[in-house]
Amino acid sequence: MKGLNLRSIGLSLLAPVIAIVVSVLVTSLVIAAVGSSPGDFWSAMFSNPLPRLRVNIVNQTAIIYIAAVAAAIGFRMNLFNIGLEGQYTLASYAAAAFAGGAYLSGFANVLVSILIAIAVGAAWAGIAGVLKTTRGVSEVISTIMLNSIAIFLVGYLLNRYGVHEGNSVHTTRLADGSTLTGFTPYLPRDGQIWALSVLAVIVGIGFWVLLNKTHFGFDLRASGMSSTAAVASGINPNRMIITAMMLSGGVAGLIWLPALFGGATSYGTSFQSGLGFLGISVALLGRNRPLGMLFGAVLFAFLNSQSNTLTFSTDISPSIVQITEGVAVLAVVVAFEVVRRWRARLEQRVVGREHAVATEVTA
Amino acid sequence: MTQGTDAVELRGIGKSFPGVIANHDVDLTIRPGTVHALIGENGAGKSTLMKILYGVQRPDEGTIRINGEDVVLKSPTDAIEHGIGMVFQHFMLADNLTVLENLVLGAEKLHGIGDDARAEISRISDRFGFGLKPDELVEKLGVADRQRLEIAKVLYRGAKIIILDEPTAVLVPQEVDSLFANLRELRDAGNSILFISHKLDEVLAIADDITVMRRGTTVGSADPKTATKRQLAELMVGSELPSPETGESTVTDTVELTLSDVTLTDEFGRNLLSDISLSIRRGEVLGIAGVEGNGQSELVEMIMGMRIPSSGHITLGSEDVTHWHTRRLREAGIGYIPEDRQRHGLLLDAPLWENRMLGHQTEAPNAKGPWINRAGARKDTQRIMTEYDVRAPSIDTPSRALSGGNQQKLIVGREMSGDPSLLIASHPTRGVDVGAQAAIWDQIKKARRAGLAVLLVSADLDELIGLSDTIQVILRGRFVGTFEPSSVTPQDLGAAMTGGEAA
Amino acid sequence: MRRLTKLSAVTAVAALALAGCGGSSGGSDGGSGNKPSASKDICKTAKGSGPKIGLAYDVGGRGDQSFNDSAYAGLAKAVKAFKATCVEGEATDGEAESAREDRLRQMADGGATAVVGVGFAYSDAVNAVAPDYPKVNFAIVDGFDPDTKANANVAYLTFAANEGSYLVGVAAAEKSKSGQIGFVGGVHNDLIKGFEAGYTAGAKAAKPSIKVDVAYIQESDLKGFADPAGGKAAATGEFDKGADVVYAAAGASGSGAFDAAVAAGAGKWAIGVDSDQYLTATAAQKPHILTSALKRVDTATYDFIKSVNDGKPATSYTTYNLKNDGVGYSTSGGFVDDIKSDIDGYKAKIISGDITVPTKP
Incomplete structure (x- = not known):
């Protein structure tokens, strides 16, 4: 029994180890193939980051992590919400427009804006949920389409109602009372860790508690493991789909808020796009586990923040970083699937042996 | 009769999956130029066996001999090379391609895709009277034509041994007749056909030999010229197993579950269940007998709230629960042992203690309000494992790793927890070993004495007779007869199940 | 099985999304071997x-x-x-x-x-x-x-990009045989709207009856400047609707519009932007690049x-602006030599203040 435990720990570490080795190997090969030095790459990427980059890494980790959790909520029940991008774009715009309007002051403004972001993200994701339950439209297709619609919709609203300034357009900037002072670990010029980065902590703990401590979380995981068993156990599949979709979208709505209230102060050129897809990648990388995704978010934030350093200290294109990230995700998914199959075969053999012994005894 | 070697000879075939022994000690011989029927209830191991013969799965033990030669079939490609073809119940055709294109798809090397292929198709079609038009679009074809196309596909690939998986399940009676005409032509041309079914009339009409499977193994063979449906039914459901004895009646006067004139329709408005009425009192076991596919699953799913009846009323205790959904019904005290434990009863990759919660995740001791009570669930899992003799390394073992019997004992233990007032048990001992079977019977009897009302659906007539206080026979979605277990024999039940005629 | 299929689809989407960033900038040099290595x-x-x-x-x-x-x-x-x-x-x-x-x-x-x-x-x-x-x-x-x-x-x-765009608008209108011309903007922001405004005003000045089709690749997403496939789609749409000259103010996406002109065949023109794009275009694109609106970055x-x-x-x-030669138009290829005096006439009027070029469409 001890041996089995040791072996199962070994097995669960096998997949990540394979994935890391493969992605390091592939990245190095690509760099060598274009005639640069892989050694330079790795030493630049894993050089000790400057203080301001450390701040950036923390901030980016926070928002990437929120995005990953949003993706994971759906993934845990085999619901593939590819629409995080649209959900958080629309939610960020709505929150920024509301907060900039200064209908409320101070912290109340922040709080209500957060609620608006959650509501908008949830509603946009809910459309895909309703389409799936009432019309059987695959959420993968509908959310991809809703992404385009959301991005164009925001562009239209921004052009129409935004503040045009110079060559750019943005929502009304926040009043001073509505920005949140973060934590300044180094010199002021090295930047602050956004106050709302704490949302990532709340979302991460909330996700863990929801999954492991509530029967709703149990329903969610059960639906993901076996939809048939879930139905037989009394879970209403349609309600689960809509709830999970809206929960995922609601969390997605939070993605960019730390940046909005931490320094961007308006939705415009400083809006960071692409976090929705990044979140999906990180959720895959972290196997939808709260801690796994934290590791993934740190890794991605680290790699992305170091890519400027890469440009200035080597002749390697920063695009290589994206190759590394993509390969890491693919390697993790493939490695886990391979190990899972191998493990299933192993189990089957064990059961087969036990059965053989049992029949001998009875015979 | 035997001319030379046998077309197929299976000896001692065994195959286990985690938690299930699908086949063991299977012997089957198909003579060349015959239609050989393989019959058995669902779950008897027929489909695993034919997947083994078609190279989809590899047996753990035993030998396969084709035309006298020992072979190892690693894939369907191997099987096709040895002249074995299979027609699945669900057709594998591309709707937007023509008959010709579907036929040559994946077999372009044989006769190309042009005139040679066309000539070969015409030859096959004319030879066996299939009436296929090479340029017709498959989406325009009816079910029977599609089936003929599937058969033509395997012939085109050179098959001499053809496996047909429940081919009549999708056909209306006239189509069945013409299928049989085609099959006879094929047989007379020297092909061997393995015909899988549980429809006894059809088997007797077409087969030259019959082999019966039960509980994963071949239990006997019959000669269709002399066998009766009753004899076949007996072989299929078995009667030599240790019989469960209920002892004296514990039936009370309190009615726990009532169905009055309940009708269930499918999405096309066809009746799946018609005017079903029943009542189960506390301490009573109501057995439902019937040939698989006559509405038993639908009846269970309807009582469990997974399907909502289109008319009629269901009453639990004193409440009208006609429109209640599963969770509310479970919370109201219904225990449920589903017919397919792996698909409906377990989370295979979750540990045992989480499986203990499945279906009861909102109830004590698993939950407190919206929160999971992990400690409570784990402690109670330990209790179930002791009381119900579930043999597993620990409560953290994934349920996938357990044998079928232990999986089922866990489910029974779970569903008996929390003092249910009604137990819906679908094939509670299917696919479990003899020891687990006896243990499960004991548990059901014990609960019955304690006043539990039980609806028992089973394909095992001895189980039904031994455990039930009353037996209802279901045929095509209707109750067609009520029997007293004390006086009924498996033969009587078999007759009622197949349409009432006493053969 | 279904789960696996879905999972691989999602993985592919994620990988594409990541690769997309690299891909778009890679796509911009697809049209030419002239990218400085x-x-x-x-x-x-x-x-x-x-x-x-x-x-x-x-x-x-x-x-x-x-x-x-x-x-x-x-x-x-x-x-x-x-x-x-x-x-x-x-x-x-x-x-x-x-x-x-x-x-x-x-x-x-x-x-x-x-x-x-x-x-x-x-x-x-x-x-x-x-x-x-x-x-x-x-x-x-x-x-x-x-x-x-x-x-x-x-x-x-x-x-004053609207001034340079005005001049190529004149060129487009005078060269158009169908009486219909097109505009492809990278992103629908104020900057590019200035290009559109100048282009349209110039075209109408030269030929009041001219019809101008306007399309933008992206509403607000800056990737509209690095999306040659999007540029090609937008320009192809305008050629299909009957335009015979298309002005692409879309950064690296412009090479897609040039490809669209090549595909649309002889007599179809594209107009470059910012730098003299005739000089960096492929041999196949060159005969289709009428001129470029120069923005002397x-x-x-x-x-x-x-x-x-x-x-x-x-x-x-x-x-x-035009006055200090900060914007202008290019003559490489010699396709506008016949109308150069017309264009320069408008240019002089803008410099002298006789024509005020609008900044908003």
Whole structure:
């Protein structure tokens, strides 16, 4: 029994180890193939980051992590919400427009804006949920389409109602009372860790508690493991789909808020796009586990923040970083699937042996 | 009769999956130029066996001999090379391609895709009277034509041994007749056909030999010229197993579950269940007998709230629960042992203690309000494992790793927890070993004495007779007869199940 | 099985999304072999004793044969003229605002005394960074000061792009046989709307009956400047509807519009933007490039570096227009030689103030 435990720990570490080795190997090969030095790459990427980059890494980790959790909520029940991008774009715009309007002051403004972001993200994701339950439209297709619609919709609203300034357009900037002072670990010029980065902590703990401590979380995981068993156990599949979709979208709505209230102060050129897809990648990388995704978010934030350093200290294109990230995700998914199959075969053999012994005894 | 070697000879075939022994000690011989029927209830191991013969799965033990030669079939490609073809119940055709294109798809090397292929198709079609038009679009074809196309596909690939998986399940009676005409032509041309079914009339009409499977193994063979449906039914459901004895009646006067004139329709408005009425009192076991596919699953799913009846009323205790959904019904005290434990009863990759919660995740001791009570669930899992003799390394073992019997004992233990007032048990001992079977019977009897009302659906007539206080026979979605277990024999039940005629 | 299929679909989407960033900038050099390779990069070889210059490109980067390349041309000229050295960095699609700031800070920390942000998207970043580096001079092409606190060490280099677009609008209208012309904008923002306004006004001035189709690749997403496939789709749509000249004000996406003109066949024209795109186009595209609306980012970049080198760094706003040759049109290929006098006539009227070119459509 001890041996089995040791072996199962070994097995669960096998997949990540394979994935890391493969992605390091592939990245190095690509760099060598274009005639640069892989050694330079790795030493630049894993050089000790400057203080301001450390701040950036923390901030980016926070928002990437929120995005990953949003993706994971759906993934845990085999619901593939590819629409995080649209959900958080629309939610960020709505929150920024509301907060900039200064209908409320101070912290109340922040709080209500957060609620608006959650509501908008949830509603946009809910459309895909309703389409799936009432019309059987695959959420993968509908959310991809809703992404385009959301991005164009925001562009239209921004052009129409935004503040045009110079060559750019943005929502009304926040009043001073509505920005949140973060934590300044180094010199002021090295930047602050956004106050709302704490949302990532709340979302991460909330996700863990929801999954492991509530029967709703149990329903969610059960639906993901076996939809048939879930139905037989009394879970209403349609309600689960809509709830999970809206929960995922609601969390997605939070993605960019730390940046909005931490320094961007308006939705415009400083809006960071692409976090929705990044979140999906990180959720895959972290196997939808709260801690796994934290590791993934740190890794991605680290790699992305170091890519400027890469440009200035080597002749390697920063695009290589994206190759590394993509390969890491693919390697993790493939490695886990391979190990899972191998493990299933192993189990089957064990059961087969036990059965053989049992029949001998009875015979 | 035997001319030379046998077309197929299976000896001692065994195959286990985690938690299930699908086949063991299977012997089957198909003579060349015959239609050989393989019959058995669902779950008897027929489909695993034919997947083994078609190279989809590899047996753990035993030998396969084709035309006298020992072979190892690693894939369907191997099987096709040895002249074995299979027609699945669900057709594998591309709707937007023509008959010709579907036929040559994946077999372009044989006769190309042009005139040679066309000539070969015409030859096959004319030879066996299939009436296929090479340029017709498959989406325009009816079910029977599609089936003929599937058969033509395997012939085109050179098959001499053809496996047909429940081919009549999708056909209306006239189509069945013409299928049989085609099959006879094929047989007379020297092909061997393995015909899988549980429809006894059809088997007797077409087969030259019959082999019966039960509980994963071949239990006997019959000669269709002399066998009766009753004899076949007996072989299929078995009667030599240790019989469960209920002892004296514990039936009370309190009615726990009532169905009055309940009708269930499918999405096309066809009746799946018609005017079903029943009542189960506390301490009573109501057995439902019937040939698989006559509405038993639908009846269970309807009582469990997974399907909502289109008319009629269901009453639990004193409440009208006609429109209640599963969770509310479970919370109201219904225990449920589903017919397919792996698909409906377990989370295979979750540990045992989480499986203990499945279906009861909102109830004590698993939950407190919206929160999971992990400690409570784990402690109670330990209790179930002791009381119900579930043999597993620990409560953290994934349920996938357990044998079928232990999986089922866990489910029974779970569903008996929390003092249910009604137990819906679908094939509670299917696919479990003899020891687990006896243990499960004991548990059901014990609960019955304690006043539990039980609806028992089973394909095992001895189980039904031994455990039930009353037996209802279901045929095509209707109750067609009520029997007293004390006086009924498996033969009587078999007759009622197949349409009432006493053969 | 179904689960696995779905999972692989999602993985593919994720991988594509990641690769998309690299892919779009890679796509921009698909049209031409002229992209300067790393070894030709002047910053790799310059070893002068003059000032050190930092150049931060916008999305699309060097090799877009348009906006960013034009800035590089100005940089290369300045490096040669002042024996300067230089460092470069490039924005990626979807990067954080902090990454843009960090790029500028790394340049300043690395000893650059003149730092140019190419594109208005650097406005906020420069505004945040400049106060921390009072000894470094910053410039933003197309930039503006987002707040009321004036920065003493920042120059905002703006262009009357509507004036250059007006002239190519004249050319388009006079060359059009179908009486219908098209406009493809990269992103539907105020900057590109200025291009559209000038183009339309010029076309109507030359031929009042002309019909102008307008399409934008993206509503607000900056990746519209690095999406040749999107540019091709938009331009193809306009050619299909009957336009025979299409003006692509879309950065690196413009090469897609050129391909669309090639596919549309003889007699169909495309108009380039920012730099003289005839010079960098493929052999197949060249016969279809009527002219280019020049936006002399190279001049502006060079002028700014020169001012820093001269010890009199430019600050505040400088506008480049027809008058100071900051915008214009190109004649390479000789396709507009026959109407050059017409175009120059309009040009003179704009310079003299007789024609006021609108900035909004």
